[in-house]
Amino acid sequence: MSERDPLAQLLTELENPEFQEALSKLLELVKNLEKSGLLDMLVAITEPEVINRIFDMVITTGTMKLGDSIEGLLNKLGDVAEALQEDVKPASLSELIASLKDPEVAKGLGRLIALLKALGK
Amino acid sequence: MTEKVVVLGAGTGGLVAANLLVSHGYDVTLVEKKDYHLFQPGMLWIAFQGHDPSKYMRRVDTLVKPGVNLLKDTVESIDLNERTVKLESGKTLDYDKLIIALGVSYDYDSVPGHRQLWETYGDYFSGPEHAQRLWKHVSSLREGKLVLAAADPLYKCPPAPHKAAFLSSYTLKKMGRKDKVEVILALPFIHAYPSETMAKIVEPKLEEAGVTVMTMFTVESIDVENKKIYSMEGEELEYDVAAVIPINKGPQIEITPDSVKDEDGFIKVNKYTLEVEGFDDVYAIGDCNNTPTSKTGVTAHLGAEVVVDRILGYDAKFTGRTNCPIVANGTATFVISSYEHPVIPVKFSKFKRMLEDLFIAAYWSSLRDPEKWRSVFKAYFEATDPTKLGESGW
Numbered sequence: 029m030s031e032r033d034p035l036a037q038l039l040t041e042l043e044n045p046e047f048q049e050a051l052s053k054l055l056e057l058v059k060n061l062e063k064s065g066l067l068d069m070l071v072a073i074t075e076p077e078v079i080n081r082i083f084d085m086v087i088t089t090g091t092m093k094l095g096d097s098i099e100g101l102l103n104k105l106g107d108v109a110e111a112l113q114e115d116v117k118p119a120s121l122s123e124l125i126a127s128l129k130d131p132e133v134a135k136g137l138g139r140l141i142a143l144l145k146a147l148g149k
Numbered sequence: 150m151t152e153k154v155v156v157l158g159a160g161t162g163g164l165v166a167a168n169l170l171v172s173h174g175y176d177v178t179l180v181e182k183k184d185y186h187l188f189q190p191g192m193l194w195i196a197f198q199g200h201d202p203s204k205y206m207r208r209v210d211t212l213v214k215p216g217v218n219l220l221k222d223t224v225e226s227i228d229l230n231e232r233t234v235k236l237e238s239g240k241t242l243d244y245d246k247l248i249i250a251l252g253v254s255y256d257y258d259s260v261p262g263h264r265q266l267w268e269t270y271g272d273y274f275s276g277p278e279h280a281q282r283l284w285k286h287v288s289s290l291r292e293g294k295l296v297l298a299a300a301d302p303l304y305k306c307p308p309a310p311h312k313a314a315f316l317s318s319y320t321l322k323k324m325g326r327k328d329k330v331e332v333i334l335a336l337p338f339i340h341a342y343p344s345e346t347m348a349k350i351v352e353p354k355l356e357e358a359g360v361t362v363m364t365m366f367t368v369e370s371i372d373v374e375n376k377k378i379y380s381m382e383g384e385e386l387e388y389d390v391a392a393v394i395p396i397n398k399g400p401q402i403e404i405t406p407d408s409v410k411d412e413d414g415f416i417k418v419n420k421y422t423l424e425v426e427g428f429d430d431v432y433a434i435g436d437c438n439n440t441p442t443s444k445t446g447v448t449a450h451l452g453a454e455v456v457v458d459r460i461l462g463y464d465a466k467f468t469g470r471t472n473c474p475i476v477a478n479g480t481a482t483f484v485i486s487s488y489e490h491p492v493i494p495v496k497f498s499k500f501k502r503m504l505e506d507l508f509i510a511a512y513w514s515s516l517r518d519p520e521k522w523r524s525v526f527k528a529y530f531e532a533t534d535p536t537k538l539g540e541s542g543w
């Protein structure tokens with residue numbers, strides 16, 4: 029493997045116009061963050077102790093399972109959004125009861141009950 | 150007087166132990182024979198996707214904290230009664246505490262034809278140059294059979310051949326050779342994975358990737374001239390390109406007393422304290438010990454933390470926790486178990502692939518600054534503790 033002097037490598041990078049443009053945008057970002065006061069907040073948040081507390085709060089069995097279901101949830105949300113677009117007539121109580129014969133409605137209701145159970149735990 | 154700790158091997162376990170100890174003020178000497186540390190899973194990407202090895206290598210001296218006395222030397226022998234370590238250069242080290250983290254060694258000579266096969270095609274276990282040789286053959290394979298097999302059921306990172314199968318089938322598909330090249334995964338197990346629970350999850354994924362799985366195939370001999378592999382179970386496989394995982398043995402050093410090694414050279418330890426049998430001032434962590442758990446980087450890292458805590462005076466215990474990632478195309482899963490808990494079912498998901506990508510990104514930093522990552526890893530391992538995830542898994 030070839031050894032490269034990191035300083036020399038940085039200097040070559042600095043001559044690259046793409047890098048110069050990125051760097052000037054980065055400076056702009058830093059200035060904006062400073063002006064809005066967000067930079068102070070970011071500095072505080074990235075203190076190791078605070079980071080540790082954040083990770084401790086964020087990484088739990090629940091969030092790990094949630095992370096896994098995000099894919100499915102997003103697909104479901106897509107279906108829901110589509111359903112909301114559909115034109116529907118107001119339903120009566122008898123229609124509601126009749127609709128329970130529809131396997132999709134029955135399954136959805138089952139999910140709703142499971143959800144209520146989880147919320148009540 | 151500060152306690153003198155000698156750490157042997159700057160792999161995953163040795164680096165974590167040395168860097169943690171030096172930040173607690175110990176006098177730490179680390180012995181490593183190589184200039185570079187290799188991120189071993191990287192060999193899969195070198196061998197099956199043509200990645201540049203430099204991506205997965207770092208100079209060892211850039212991975213140790215200031216204060217660690219790094220010696221580039223080869224360990225020849227250890228005398229546990231005399232508390233001395235003899236190095237190839239002629240130097241002798243003495244210690245108050247010794248941590249052995251020398252990993253495994255490979256045996257290419259017990260299986261006839263294996264050395265010749267390895268010299269011809271390379272493999273994805275023994276080093277970046279050998280992984281590059283394998284890539285040369287895989288990438289020029291226009292049609293025929295790519296066989297991925299193992300010479301023994303006990304090798305480090307149990308899902309390594311599965312990852313090899315997924316990555317190579319993906320590469321061949323991208324090259325438009327999927328119908329011309331058959332990827333055959335020949336495994337020395339009853340199922341497609343040692344744990345039946347995970348086999349049920351991995352099998353359909355392998356099928357989806359178009360990988361042919363052959364179970365109960367332990368390589369017994371290889372005929373390189375006629376391109377045939379014979380199994381102990383009495384079957385034979387033809388190949389055009391093949392990579393066979395070598396037999397994994399303990400480190401090749403002399404230890405007095407010899408009785409601390411098992412018949413394969415692995416160092417016998419108490420599976421909870423990682424103390425070498427009969428010596429409370431010597432520990433063996435990671436791949437080189439005989440703990441009944443998978444040999445992985447995660448295990449080596451967690452073992453290093455336990456040993457450092459014990460040296461600090463805490464009654465820390467190693468749980469045998471594993472977290473072996475199996476990456477497939479765009480997704481991943483983990484093999485999760487511990488001493489107390491057999492493997493639980495863990496599904497493939499994009500989220501887990503993202504977690505695995507984050508683990509890989511954090512690798513170098515977690516070796517050099519393990520204390521910074523401790524709480525993150527602790528949170529992750531607690532959150533994904535097999536008992537917490539439950540029988541339904543993750």
Ligand SMILES: Cc1cc2nc3c(=O)[nH]c(=O)nc-3n(C[C@H](O)[C@H](O)[C@H](O)COP(=O)(O)OP(=O)(O)OC[C@H]3O[C@@H](n4cnc5c(N)ncnc54)[C@H](O)[C@@H]3O)c2cc1C
Binds near residue numbers: 273
């Ligand atoms: C293809 C592949 C994929 C893998 N994938 C994963 C994965 O996804 N996740 C995971 O957790 N693990 C994975 N692993 C396993 C992981 O890399 C190892 O388990 C881990 O590196 C073990 O750490 P260790 O410290 O015990 O040994 P090693 O990291 O192997 O370190 C041993 C060190 O000792 C040095 N050494 C040996 N003998 C001597 C001597 N006589 N004198 C001086 N120095 C010596 C070696 O040069 C080496 O640096 C994979 C392994 C392979 C091969």
